[in-house]
Amino acid sequence: MNAYRLRFKGILALVFILGLVTWTGYWRIRHFVAEAYCNTATNSTLNRDQDPSLGEIRKAIFWDKHNAQYWHKLARALWKVRSDGQGTLSDEDNNKKQIEIISAFEEAVRLNPLEARYHVLLGWEYSYLWQDPDYNEKWLPASDICMERAAFFIGDQEPRLHVTIGNYWVMRSKTLLPSNPQWEIDWANASWHYKKAHTLGKTKDLKGEIEDFVWKFYPDKELIQGLFVSDLPK
Numbered sequence: 001m002n003a004y005r006l007r008f009k010g011i012l013a014l015v016f017i018l019g020l021v022t023w024t025g026y027w028r029i030r031h032f033v034a035e036a037y038c039n040t041a042t043n044s045t046l047n048r049d050q051d052p053s054l055g056e057i058r059k060a061i062f063w064d065k066h067n068a069q070y071w072h073k074l075a076r077a078l079w080k081v082r083s084d085g086q087g088t089l090s091d092e093d094n095n096k097k098q099i100e101i102i103s104a105f106e107e108a109v110r111l112n113p114l115e116a117r118y119h120v121l122l123g124w125e126y127s128y129l130w131q132d133p134d135y136n137e138k139w140l141p142a143s144d145i146c147m148e149r150a151a152f153f154i155g156d157q158e159p160r161l162h163v164t165i166g167n168y169w170v171m172r173s174k175t176l177l178p179s180n181p182q183w184e185i186d187w188a189n190a191s192w193h194y195k196k197a198h199t200l201g202k203t204k205d206l207k208g209e210i211e212d213f214v215w216k217f218y219p220d221k222e223l224i225q226g227l228f229v230s231d232l233p234k
Contacts (some may be wrong), residue, residue, distance in 0.1 A: 040069040054081065068112035075104035075121065101125055116157075120148035120164055127168070140175065144170070151193070159201030166193035167213050174217050190214075194227045 042229065053061075053092065054077045061070045082097040106120040123146030129139045147168050154161060169190035176183045194210050214224050 015131045036193070040067065040073075052077075054078070066111060068110075068115065071104045071108040071111065072118060072121075075101050075108065078104065098125070098128065103136065112119035113149075114153055116150040117161060119146045119153070120161060120168075123147045123150065123168060124164075127171070136175075140172070144172070147189075151189075156196075156200060159206060161195040162193045162197035163206065163210060166190045166197065166210065169193065170214055170217050191227055196229055 057074045078101045102125050108118045123143040126139045126143035169186045173183050173186035
């Protein structure tokens with residue numbers, strides 16, 4: 001009886017192991033095929049297309065829909081289609097592209113919520129939905145949350161991404177009256193990210209880029225100069 005039980009348990013363990021190996025191999029094959037359409041891993045020995053077509057990206061997602069990078073590339077590819085068709089796309093087609101882009105970025109965030117860049121890009125897309133009647137009540141607050149999450153995950157990386165977040169808070173501050181206490185908070189957020197970018201990047205071009213962007217919203221030299229007086233901890 002004991003021998004039978006041991007044999008039965010051994011068979012169960014074998015079945016489990018074989019199932020695990022099969023399942024792992026199945027997904028490795030799917031990922032390999034997906035990478036053939038849209039590679040995400042850097043390999044210096046292979047000359048791979050770093051800018052796959054929209055169709056190839058969709059095929060990669062078909063084979064491996066759990067890779068956040070594929071969804072990010074899909075959103076960027078759709079973004080390019082929208083940009084190239086600016087002025088020629090109908091409002092309906094433009095809105096469809098907008099929804100597709102947002103859906104792709106949302107999926108990328110869902111699959112990899114630790115990637116700050118995905119939150120930033122999604123937040124900016126939400127901010128473009130100004131024609132929606134719920135813009136101020138729904139989409140701007142959702143965009144704020146995206147930027148706050150991005151700030152939490154970004155750390156001391158990518159000075160240019162800090163600039164992008166700073167740009168958002170400058171834009172956001174212009175949706176408020178200066179007398180609104182939230183204006184001070186938004187401006188402080190922008191200032192912090194600009195100073196962080198300047199501390200990390202220390203490039204003249206980056207400073208000029210920031211100055212040019214802020215000037216469009218606040219043509220005030222003294223105000224802009226204050227952005228680069230760093231009070232950040234070393």
